[in-house]
Amino acid sequence: MSLRIKEYVRPKTLEEAYSLLQKEGAEILGGTTYARLSSREIQLAIDLQDLGLDEIKEEENGWISIGSMARLSDLEFHPLLKDFAGGFLPYVLSRIWSLQLRGVATVGGTVVPRWGFSDFLTAVLALETEVEFYKSGRMKLEDFLEKGLKEKDIMTRLLIKKEERRAVFKYMRNSEYDFSIVNVAVSVKVEDGKLYDCRIAVGARPGVAKLATKAMEILKESYDDEHVEMALHAVEDEINFGDDFRWSGEYRKSVALVLLKRALGEVIS
Amino acid sequence: MKIRVKINGQDRSFEIDPSEYLLDTLRKNGYMSVKRGCDTGSCGACTVLLDGRPVISCSVLSASVDGHEITTAEGIANQMKEYMHALASEGADQCGFCQPGLLVMIYYLKKMIDKGLIERDKETVRRYLIGNLCRCSGYLPQERAIFRFLGVD
Amino acid sequence: MDQVKKSIIKKDAFALISGMPVYTDDLAPKDALVIKILRSPHPFARIKNIDVSEALKVKGVELVLTHKDVPRKPITRAGQGYPEPSPYDKFILDEYVRYVGDEVAIVAAEDEFAAEEALKKIKVDYEILEPVLDFEEAECNTSIIHPEKEAFSQFDIGYMPEKNIAASYSMEVGDVDKLIEECEKDPDCVLIKRRYYTQAQAHVMLEPHASFAYIDLHGRLVIVSSTQTPFHVRRQVSMVLDIPIKSIRVIKPRIGGGFGGKQALHGELITALVTWKTKKPSKLVYTRREVFEATYTRHPMRFDITLGAKKDGTLKLIDVEVLSDTGAYGEHALTTLMVAGSKTLPLYNKVEGVRFRGKVVYTNKVPAGAYRGYGAIQGNFVLESAMDELAQELGIDPVDLRLKNVIREGETSPIFKIMGEGREGVEMIVRSCKLEEAIKRVVELSGWKEKRSKSERNGSKVRGLGFAIAMQGSGIANIDMASAILKLNDDGSFNLLVGATDLGTGSDTILAQIAAEELGVSTDDIIVYSSDTDLTPFDTGAYASSTTYVSGNAVRLAAKKMLKLIKEEAAKMLNVSPDEITWDGKVLRAGDKEISLKDLATKLYYTENQKQLVADASFVGPESPPPYAATIAEVEVDTETGKVDVLKYYTVLDIGTPINPNLAKVQVEGATMQGLGMTLYEDVKYSGTGRLLTNNLMYYKIPSRLDVPEIHVEFLESYEPTGPFGAKSVAEIGIDTPPAAVANAIYSAVGVRIRELPITPEKVFSALKGGMKS
Numbered sequence A: 001m002s003l004r005i006k007e008y009v010r011p012k013t014l015e016e017a018y019s020l021l022q023k024e025g026a027e028i029l030g031g032t033t034y035a036r037l038s039s040r041e042i043q044l045a046i047d048l049q050d051l052g053l054d055e056i057k058e059e060e061n062g063w064i065s066i067g068s069m070a071r072l073s074d075l076e077f078h079p080l081l082k083d084f085a086g087g088f089l090p091y092v093l094s095r096i097w098s099l100q101l102r103g104v105a106t107v108g109g110t111v112v113p114r115w116g117f118s119d120f121l122t123a124v125l126a127l128e129t130e131v132e133f134y135k136s137g138r139m140k141l142e143d144f145l146e147k148g149l150k151e152k153d154i155m156t157r158l159l160i161k162k163e164e165r166r167a168v169f170k171y172m173r174n175s176e177y178d179f180s181i182v183n184v185a186v187s188v189k190v191e192d193g194k195l196y197d198c199r200i201a202v203g204a205r206p207g208v209a210k211l212a213t214k215a216m217e218i219l220k221e222s223y224d225d226e227h228v229e230m231a232l233h234a235v236e237d238e239i240n241f242g243d244d245f246r247w248s249g250e251y252r253k254s255v256a257l258v259l260l261k262r263a264l265g266e267v268i269s
Numbered sequence B: 001m002k003i004r005v006k007i008n009g010q011d012r013s014f015e016i017d018p019s020e021y022l023l024d025t026l027r028k029n030g031y032m033s034v035k036r037g038c039d040t041g042s043c044g045a046c047t048v049l050l051d052g053r054p055v056i057s058c059s060v061l062s063a064s065v066d067g068h069e070i071t072t073a074e075g076i077a078n079q080m081k082e083y084m085h086a087l088a089s090e091g092a093d094q095c096g097f098c099q100p101g102l103l104v105m106i107y108y109l110k111k112m113i114d115k116g117l118i119e120r121d122k123e124t125v126r127r128y129l130i131g132n133l134c135r136c137s138g139y140l141p142q143e144r145a146i147f148r149f150l151g152v153d
Numbered sequence C: 001m002d003q004v005k006k007s008i009i010k011k012d013a014f015a016l017i018s019g020m021p022v023y024t025d026d027l028a029p030k031d032a033l034v035i036k037i038l039r040s041p042h043p044f045a046r047i048k049n050i051d052v053s054e055a056l057k058v059k060g061v062e063l064v065l066t067h068k069d070v071p072r073k074p075i076t077r078a079g080q081g082y083p084e085p086s087p088y089d090k091f092i093l094d095e096y097v098r099y100v101g102d103e104v105a106i107v108a109a110e111d112e113f114a115a116e117e118a119l120k121k122i123k124v125d126y127e128i129l130e131p132v133l134d135f136e137e138a139e140c141n142t143s144i145i146h147p148e149k150e151a152f153s154q155f156d157i158g159y160m161p162e163k164n165i166a167a168s169y170s171m172e173v174g175d176v177d178k179l180i181e182e183c184e185k186d187p188d189c190v191l192i193k194r195r196y197y198t199q200a201q202a203h204v205m206l207e208p209h210a211s212f213a214y215i216d217l218h219g220r221l222v223i224v225s226s227t228q229t230p231f232h233v234r235r236q237v238s239m240v241l242d243i244p245i246k247s248i249r250v251i252k253p254r255i256g257g258g259f260g261g262k263q264a265l266h267g268e269l270i271t272a273l274v275t276w277k278t279k280k281p282s283k284l285v286y287t288r289r290e291v292f293e294a295t296y297t298r299h300p301m302r303f304d305i306t307l308g309a310k311k312d313g314t315l316k317l318i319d320v321e322v323l324s325d326t327g328a329y330g331e332h333a334l335t336t337l338m339v340a341g342s343k344t345l346p347l348y349n350k351v352e353g354v355r356f357r358g359k360v361v362y363t364n365k366v367p368a369g370a371y372r373g374y375g376a377i378q379g380n381f382v383l384e385s386a387m388d389e390l391a392q393e394l395g396i397d398p399v400d401l402r403l404k405n406v407i408r409e410g411e412t413s414p415i416f417k418i419m420g421e422g423r424e425g426v427e428m429i430v431r432s433c434k435l436e437e438a439i440k441r442v443v444e445l446s447g448w449k450e451k452r453s454k455s456e457r458n459g460s461k462v463r464g465l466g467f468a469i470a471m472q473g474s475g476i477a478n479i480d481m482a483s484a485i486l487k488l489n490d491d492g493s494f495n496l497l498v499g500a501t502d503l504g505t506g507s508d509t510i511l512a513q514i515a516a517e518e519l520g521v522s523t524d525d526i527i528v529y530s531s532d533t534d535l536t537p538f539d540t541g542a543y544a545s546s547t548t549y550v551s552g553n554a555v556r557l558a559a560k561k562m563l564k565l566i567k568e569e570a571a572k573m574l575n576v577s578p579d580e581i582t583w584d585g586k587v588l589r590a591g592d593k594e595i596s597l598k599d600l601a602t603k604l605y606y607t608e609n610q611k612q613l614v615a616d617a618s619f620v621g622p623e624s625p626p627p628y629a630a631t632i633a634e635v636e637v638d639t640e641t642g643k644v645d646v647l648k649y650y651t652v653l654d655i656g657t658p659i660n661p662n663l664a665k666v667q668v669e670g671a672t673m674q675g676l677g678m679t680l681y682e683d684v685k686y687s688g689t690g691r692l693l694t695n696n697l698m699y700y701k702i703p704s705r706l707d708v709p710e711i712h713v714e715f716l717e718s719y720e721p722t723g724p725f726g727a728k729s730v731a732e733i734g735i736d737t738p739p740a741a742v743a744n745a746i747y748s749a750v751g752v753r754i755r756e757l758p759i760t761p762e763k764v765f766s767a768l769k770g771g772m773k774s
Ligand SMILES: Cc1cc2nc3c(=O)[nH]c(=O)nc-3n(C[C@H](O)[C@H](O)[C@H](O)COP(=O)(O)OP(=O)(O)OC[C@H]3O[C@@H](n4cnc5c(N)ncnc54)[C@H](O)[C@@H]3O)c2cc1C
Pocket: A027, A028, A029, A030, A031, A032, A033, A034, A035, A036, A068, A069, A072, A095, A096, A097, A101, A104, A105, A106, A107, A108, A109, A110, A111, A112, A113, A115, A117, A118, A119, A120, A121, A153, A154, A155, A156, A178, A179, A180, B040, B041, B042, C698
């Protein structure tokens, strides 16, 4: 059976949307692609489409700002992202399910529920990324992914630091048209041919994407083979992998390490 | 509740339930080219254009399209004769259930490729069509026709 | 004329591609009652009490039915020739529910929202029973899935419900135990014994099952259904609902794929019942989840196979023992089991001994039924993997091992006579068989010899080639019957009325081509109308690769008769004898006299010797000539992740004359991808409580566009003397070889043998790690 909606509204201001959201049984609508798979009843469905939240632009202070109502396909084709980090994000987005789904699914609907299977979250986590809520304000993506929010709030924007980064995303799937069995993203800052600040994210564990902070620390010292090897060991220790009904945690872990090794090899070379 | 939409260039208005999806609204109102092949946004048989971009209509809430524009296979089939002929000449039409959704995608891709927004390249085109499942043809005969029509090699 | 061996465009192509309303749900009356079904959440339970009073109060609800309200008459939903070789073990609704998804109650309402609301309000009190979820533990389990006395089988199919056995079978040629013993002792012999498993593949035809019903002006029941077997549906509905056949009409409009999944009743009984009771139109369109959870799957099977051969590669014996899982109901149980043997074992017809035994057990899972390949794909995976293992053991090239032992033109196999479908078969000499040529050709195309001699490695990725052969049938000999009617119109065109059921394959067009070729006219002049029990003559339906061969022969015979009639009438008109008439497709001539077909027809209608020319013919295949295939798959295995990519796939087939080469090729390409889906992607998972978890297209993965290898399909010149213009069948053969060809290729690449489908990367990975016994 399917999702039922009692009442549908399109508020004209964020303030209005926020106060409506505080009502019992009120929920924000993203693209409804995932929401509709559940069978529950939403008393008040709040559609944010009139609030101009689909804007994608560059801020003066070096951040790319992505409205929470931007569709994944808006991002995929946006000129701003084409050149950023070698087209890393359009590449990742083009690997998410289908173009027709990406034409409906929103950034807010992807970030807020902290989907474990998400390819997008793994990718943006490997960049310097922040998320902004109407009341709770701005926070690091990793903090949000770890802790979530205490209260009902509206996500307004995703912010990605625009800096010179080399980034690689890898995923394992059986059929290409599937969720990733596991995915990894690695990025490094490149300045004057030198590598800094490697970020390593592992997702579809099947839990939500996580930074491999210990491994990242190790690589601060050096990017030589020995440190890469040590970093991989650290990942094995610090990142948990679990079973779901399709793939075992053991398998996910083995593959994640293979993918990470390959990804590190590519960003370092 | 009531929504106003432009479908295939025509202004229409429908009385809908807030829980209704675009796929159902369209079919109820005679746009039978829009097919339902799944319940999980996976098959692409329900593909239409919403403000010019392809969407799976099974996942779009009808209430949310109030004030927007929709294009279905009915609205573009007569501009796609050359493609239809290419497909039929390969025997790729088969059971046909996936075809109207695919037709909408090809119409869109052709426009994007002509504008230079999508690369004229086999892998690219395949990737953009991944959401159009077909169980009959094994995809190959479709692709022979599609690549010929799009001038991709 | 030149209407066959020609890639004519399908007659319905433009209607389908442009999205015209041609499928069942597109055509349903707007005011049809919407039917929804309450389904069992338990794998096995007895309904102690069911209360629908609250559901009936929901606004817009017209009718709620439970097992108390419907006739209790057992039936098999299998769409097979009557009397069917499947147990009569299903009721419209029953006090027992036997799998998660089984029907509990029927709601008909004004719209979907009301129907769903009502479903929620039905209160059911279940007595939970101990389910049988593991088919290897089904036989003689303390839980008996079909304890009801009413269930029965029409004839002996080895039905033993008290042991949870839906059907069983055994046959033996020679003394296999003795041969095994000899082989074991003889140092010049090699014996291998292996166990394999295949999974419950889902059809995933893109159009979910749908039907609607209404009452016509004569008070008759009209059922429109996306079915492969309209005539079986009419008979079955009549039997269960006690409505005379004459009061039922079944129409099949365009259908969005079937592959065997619509070779059964799924919903028609229910729409018929609702409309018959309410006299209002009603419709039932399955959700995709219902298609997964509550229609059919392929029969999952376990095989124990023993092969014995001399060191020189002469195959001495084949011994196969099967355990097949039919789920909660026994549709197609016996026949899919038998086909696992009958459509594989004759490939090696020179063995001294062959034995085939098996049982089909009930479990509390989604029922299994007909699916393209129909046992043959399961049997083929096993036989052809085992042949590869044997070749390995013997140190002989797998291709040479086949060449030494395969069946050839002019030969026969005792299996043809012993094993039919559910009964004895028919003796048959193989009149057309280009298997040996196919093998040689596919070896050449794929570069087998050069590529096998060196292994290609690229980093962690290793390539390998695998080989397999297959056969199928063309209809069911002595059982499948088809008929056709041709009618001349006054413009010289013809109506062709056939009971045959086009599932989207283009069979309407192919039958028109056959008629046109025989009549000597253009296919454009044949107007086909098919699958309407009121208007078209009988046909058993579209299954068992029967349409081109069986229905095609009927069409050809009808066309022959029609041509004779036309010549006779022309002779009268021209005052000559019929043998003097010549015919060029437009004009009939005798000496210097002539009349065009159009003029002849117009005269026959309006002025002279007035009559309607109609010709009809029926055909029952006296035999079932097998098509053959030889396949080589080239794979690349990532040794670090276990991921398998099929890079290239070569398949060379003998299908007799391809009537429409394009459509034949597409059949093979489509079947190949379904076969590769079963091989690599289509994993079936249940929860511990018997719920199907892979019940949607997010988790059940059919191959996508990006999973398609380079596929090379080639047809050999071949002519089947009993087929229409030399044709055999092509619909199923393509699905049989992918599993073994790919499994063998993986072995050749990385030395691991996966004996359980699907071959997921995780299985390959653990086998590579040595975590799996190989
Ligand atoms: C069939 C399918 C396959 C998919 N495959 C993949 C894949 O392979 N890889 C991948 O990365 N992703 C995948 N996704 C996920 C997809 O990319 C989206 O993340 C997801 O569908 C949600 O998008 P939506 O906008 O429709 O969210 P919705 O379903 O509308 O919303 C989801 C939740 O987010 C909340 N929400 C939405 N916007 C806001 C906001 N601004 N503020 C507060 N709360 C909000 C909603 O209240 C709701 O609870 C898949 C999704 C589907 C349906």
